[in-house]
Amino acid sequence: KFDTFIQNPPFSDGDTTHNYNDEICPNPPESYIVSLQVTSEHNCVASLDQTIIINPVPDAYFDIYFDGTPCDETIVTFDPSSTCEPNPTDYEWYLETTGTFHRGNDNPWTDTLNPGTYNPSLTVTNIYGCSDTYSSSFIIYEGPYVNFEPDAYNGCEILDIDLINYSYPGIGDSIIICEWNFTSLDNLNPPPPTPSFYNCEPVNLLFYEGIYDIELTVVTENGCESAYTYPNNIEVDATPIPNIYYEDIITNIWGIEAGEMYFSADGSMVSLTSGIPLDTLHPDLDDWRFEWWIDSVKYNSTYDFIHAFGSNSDYLGRDYRVCLVLETPLGCSDTICEDVNNNYFSSLFLPNAFTPEYNDGEAQVFLPKGKSLVLYDISVYDKWGNLLWRSDLLDEDGSPVESWDGTYKDEDKLVPSGVYYYVVNKAIFSNGESWPGKRRGTITLIR
DSSP: OEEEEESSSOOOOOOSOOOOOOOSOOSSOEEEEEEEEEEOTTOOEEEEEEEEEEOOOOEEEEEEEESSSSBSSEEEEEEEEEESSSOOSEEEEEETTTTEEEEEOSSOEEEEEOSEEEOEEEEEEOTTSOEEEEEOOEEEBOOOBOOEEESOSEEESSEEEEEEEOOBOOTTOOEEEEEEEEEESSOSSOOOOOOOTTOOSOEEEEEOSEEEEEEEEEEETTSOEEEEEOSSOEEEEOOOBOOOEEEEEOOOTTOOOOOEEEEEOTTOBSSSSSOOBGGGTTTOOTTSEEEEEETTEEEEOSSEEEEEOSSOHHHHTSOEEEEEEEEOTTSOEEEEEEEEOOOOOOOEEOOSEEOTTSSSGGGGSBOOEESSEEEEEEEEEOTTOOEEEEEOOBOTTSOBOOOBOSBSTTSSOBOOSEEEEEEEEEEEETTSOBOOSOSEEEEEEOO
């Protein structure tokens, strides 16, 4: 018969072998006396005592800390901890993904790791040679690639720009936020409104005069974040606002309402948003470009000018189309057109003397002056009633085109100096009104 006794607590079961489990972390180590008593069949007894020592086993554990979100290249800190005294004296780290071994003490261990899946383990051993191993796992995600490109980065206001987003997430991730940020660098105008954070599609924006900075920040479902600032500033030059000012001018040596009009760019603005009138720069506008067009024909390239129309609007049967192209020194331009009604002349003037052998030009002939005539007939007689000259021809502006040079019925025979008589048979203007002037009068021919 075999009886086994263990102090604290004692027991007896009569077996030749016995397994006994105590707590694995006694502190301090505990001693046990094991007694074995053997009795023969003749009741002879023999006994043996032996001391057993049980040492503590460490409980390995560590915490993992990331310097920021675990994305792209990340600094990772492994902070060990262990229970049971005395503390472990040997720490052996193993990073399976990289095959890295690290031995040290209970101080935290830091490493810089690239994206991937990691399964770190820590084996701790105490002064008694007892050891324990703890394993964990974590993922460092690949950060998103962020890039975009505007289809234009300089031009004239209002500059219409499409921002094309070329960003994409890391493997196994997805983009959930695209945050656009626009900054005015010169504060001339506010930047365009910010699109929705969740809009990762191409964005269409309108920029006014100024210099702008554009940045895009992308956030993924795993919390990875990356930002990109476009390397070139968006530069938008001012677009002017042209304006046409005009008024009629009735000045003519014959007293005829000659159809002259004064045009200028007064009232134009330097830009769409500045509120600065262009005339505040006048006359220092050498670098600005002005193009004046009347009925698709370019007439002038100055800030202001006077134009004499060939006929009035009634005769033409429509208004004149006047356009101004205004361009800044940086090449930004805009055009304005207006329909101008010119009805400021409808008169007929008849000279009362001429000198065929003296002076030059029109003073040598009897030339009626008029505009916008649609029907016209005039005759010249001597004092005996003989017809010397007659005309009814008008040009495209409704002006008389023929003159009397002091000859007899367009022959080379000269009539002498003296007084002759004109008769206006017809003089009707484009508005249907008859000429209200004197229908009969004298002409003095001086030789």
